[in-house]
Amino acid sequence: MFGGNKWVPKGQHCYVTGGSQGTGLSLALILVKQGAHVSIVARDANKLKQAVEKLEQARQNSDQIIRWYSHSLSTYEGAAAALEEACKPFGGRAPDVIFNCAGSSRPAYFIEETPETFKTGMDNTYWVQAYTALVASKMMARQKAKGKIVFVASTLAYFSMVGYTSYSPGKFALRGLAEALRSEFQLYEIAVHIYYPCTIYTPGYIEENKTKPRITAKIEESDSGITPEQAAEGILQCVQRGKFQHASDWITSLFRSATRGAGPGDVLDPLRNLASWNVIELPVK
Numbered sequence: 001m002f003g004g005n006k007w008v009p010k011g012q013h014c015y016v017t018g019g020s021q022g023t024g025l026s027l028a029l030i031l032v033k034q035g036a037h038v039s040i041v042a043r044d045a046n047k048l049k050q051a052v053e054k055l056e057q058a059r060q061n062s063d064q065i066i067r068w069y070s071h072s073l074s075t076y077e078g079a080a081a082a083l084e085e086a087c088k089p090f091g092g093r094a095p096d097v098i099f100n101c102a103g104s105s106r107p108a109y110f111i112e113e114t115p116e117t118f119k120t121g122m123d124n125t126y127w128v129q130a131y132t133a134l135v136a137s138k139m140m141a142r143q144k145a146k147g148k149i150v151f152v153a154s155t156l157a158y159f160s161m162v163g164y165t166s167y168s169p170g171k172f173a174l175r176g177l178a179e180a181l182r183s184e185f186q187l188y189e190i191a192v193h194i195y196y197p198c199t200i201y202t203p204g205y206i207e208e209n210k211t212k213p214r215i216t217a218k219i220e221e222s223d224s225g226i227t228p229e230q231a232a233e234g235i236l237q238c239v240q241r242g243k244f245q246h247a248s249d250w251i252t253s254l255f256r257s258a259t260r261g262a263g264p265g266d267v268l269d270p271l272r273n274l275a276s277w278n279v280i281e282l283p284v285k
């Protein structure tokens with residue numbers, strides 16, 4: 001209760017999806033520096049190789065297993081193959097922690113979406129994390145392993161706005177999944193966490209800005225954003241503080257406390273609710 005059992009990465013197998021760049025790579029680096037075994041998964045093999053070179057430079061001891069796996073995680077087959085391969089060096093044992101960082105966003109006006117782009121939006125927000133949770137939890141339950149599963153959502157999993165019709169529904173869905181799993185996985189002692197970042201200055205952010213409607217970018221100016229290192233620290237804090245849900249910025253905390261769902265709140269929520277009671281509608285007026 002008083003933080004006595006802080007999770008320590010050293011010697012743990014951390015499975016980091018989206019670990020080839022941005023937030024996932026920053027997280028992988030922190031974990032390697034703290035002595036963890038780290039497996040990173042993404043699609044582009046070249047980026048993965050380069051990322052592993054960086055991780056190797058941060059290695060703390062010769063026992064650390066640091067590997068990359070190239071798979072698309074938005075299909076069940078890809079998610080299952082990636083996890084199976086990554087567990088081989090550990091004798092097939094499930095990872096201690098699954099960090100679901102993979103995801104991407106392609107903002108646009110809704111009427112510009114096609115059935116394909118609209119569906120890809122869901123693949124790269126919801127399925128890209130949900131299938132990994134499914135294969136990993138089957139493995140953990142079968143092995144009676146008390147693992148941890150962490151999701152990375154977004155401020156846009158608490159509220160949505162113009163430009164994000166192909167992105168925020170999938171992030172909202174991750175929230176629904178995490179809340180259900182938090183309840184259900186008490187059966188297996190698998191811990192579930194979900195982190196809600198605001199804007200993160202990453203390669204993915206540069207990419208999404210190429211299609212972002214100007215009005216969307218304008219509204220986002222209220223959010224000062226964080227670095228991938230700060231986001232990685234936020235993800236780690238979820239696990240180390242044993243927090244089911246966590247955000248690193250006040251705007252996201254405001255939206256969380258105003259739309260609380262089934263997760264536990266904190267003592268500042270009543271104050272936040274007072275503060276957000278009228279302002280929260282700003283972006284849609």
Ligand SMILES: NC(=O)C1=CN([C@@H]2O[C@H](COP(=O)(O)OP(=O)(O)OC[C@H]3O[C@@H](n4cnc5c(N)ncnc54)[C@H](OP(=O)(O)O)[C@@H]3O)[C@@H](O)[C@H]2O)C=CC1
Nearest residue numbers: 018020022023042043044072073102103154199200202204
């Ligand atoms: N940047 C931001 O402003 C915000 C980001 N987020 C969320 O945070 C997470 C990290 O974002 P960010 O750091 O910007 O990431 P980046 O866009 O910079 O990197 C995304 C990573 O995920 C991998 N990836 C994407 N799609 C797939 C897929 N289908 N299968 C396997 N790997 C995939 C990419 O590799 P590859 O393409 O080679 O597969 C890459 O490693 C994402 O879930 C994102 O939605 C949330 C709020 C704000």
Ligand SMILES: CCCCCCCCCCCCCCCC(=O)[C@@H](N)CO
Nearest residue numbers: 105154155156198199220222223279283
């Ligand atoms: C007093 C309250 C005022 C509230 C004003 C509204 C502020 C809007 C902040 C939007 C933040 C979006 C962050 C997530 C971005 C994201 O997930 C994408 N970059 C996708 O990667």
